[in-house]
Each structure stands twice: as structure tokens, then as C-alpha cells.
Amino acid sequence: MDAFGFPVWTENSLGNYISDVDGNQYLDTFTSMAAIGAGYNHPKLIEVCKSDAVTTQLATRSGIGLHPHKFYKEQVQKAFLDVAPKGLDRVGTMMCGSCATESTFKLAMIAHGQKKRGGMAVPPTKEELDACVDNCLPAGSANVGVLSFKTGYHGRMFGSNSSSSCSPIQKVDTP
Numbered sequence: 001m002d003a004f005g006f007p008v009w010t011e012n013s014l015g016n017y018i019s020d021v022d023g024n025q026y027l028d029t030f031t032s033m034a035a036i037g038a039g040y041n042h043p044k045l046i047e048v049c050k051s052d053a054v055t056t057q058l059a060t061r062s063g064i065g066l067h068p069h070k071f072y073k074e075q076v077q078k079a080f081l082d083v084a085p086k087g088l089d090r091v092g093t094m095m096c097g098s099c100a101t102e103s104t105f106k107l108a109m110i111a112h113g114q115k116k117r118g119g120m121a122v123p124p125t126k127e128e129l130d131a132c133v134d135n136c137l138p139a140g141s142a143n144v145g146v147l148s149f150k151t152g153y154h155g156r157m158f159g160s161n162s163s164s165s166c167s168p169i170q171k172v173d174t175p
Helices: 043-049 052-059 072-079 097-117 128-132 158-162
Strands: 016-018 025-026
Touching: 043 052, 097 158
Parallel strands: none
Antiparallel strands: 016 025
16 A cells, blocks of 8 residues: 555544544645545534434445435535536536546546437447447447546546556556
């Protein structure tokens, strides 16, 4: 585990300050790769996590896209869409930034394919459906790619890491 920093005493961390297991506190500008935007142990987040809905969701996590819990639509509306910019009427939730990047790549490729076929209403052909499972043209290995900026970081999952170019030790052996 080359990326291992130090063991964190999460319960002793607060706001922008992270605590190690010896109780030393540090100003945390890393914030778990920006995953803790509200800081450690934010009182309002702690309070929400005490709710039965969150407890149930964490203990019995469903395949949200296939089997969302009964409060999912209401939670997404309140958490995201009520504060979204005008015109944004749909949102997809992800587990992490890498998942979001991977999903964005996938959605961009799907939109590109749909546009080439003539829109969302035009289904893929049998030839495309058969070819994709064998990674063959016309749909399985289309001649498209993802561009990224030099020194760009997009995540550590396969697709997001392959489009990153900031850390050689993290990217070596990834196409």
C-alpha cells in the first residue's frame, strides 16, 4: 500500500482538522481527495446519519438504480435538485469521484452512439448488440476515446486512471 499515509482517529477529527491515532491534529487540505467537503464530523451530517432512513440504507444498501428505497426520490430532490442550477432536472448519484468520472465517460459514449443512430428513439441494431459483447465493430469497440489534460487527475479506477496523467507510480501498467 504505497499510498498509505497515517492511521486516522476519525472521531477526534473535526472540521478541517484531521487527527492521527496519537491525537496530533493537522490542517487537512487533502480532505480524502476532496471527498469530505463539509469537514470531519459536521454536526448536521452526524445528526442526519442518526436517522432511521440512513441507518436502513447503510445496513441494507440496495442496487439504487434498480431497487431504490421508498424515500430515494424525496432525498435526491431535497439534497440535490432543490439547490440545483435552473434547468438541471436530473441527477445521478455515485459512490465516489472515480465512479462519477467512469459514469460520465460511459454516458458520453452512449450519447455519442445514440446521436450516430439518429437519437434515443432509434434502438441499436441486432448487429450492434451482437458485436458489442465480442468487443467488435460497429458497436463493441467504436473508434472513440477520451481526451484529458496534461497533469489531469480523474480518479484511480480503470478508465479514470487511464485518462489521468499526474502520477506515474499510480498509472504505470494501466493502458
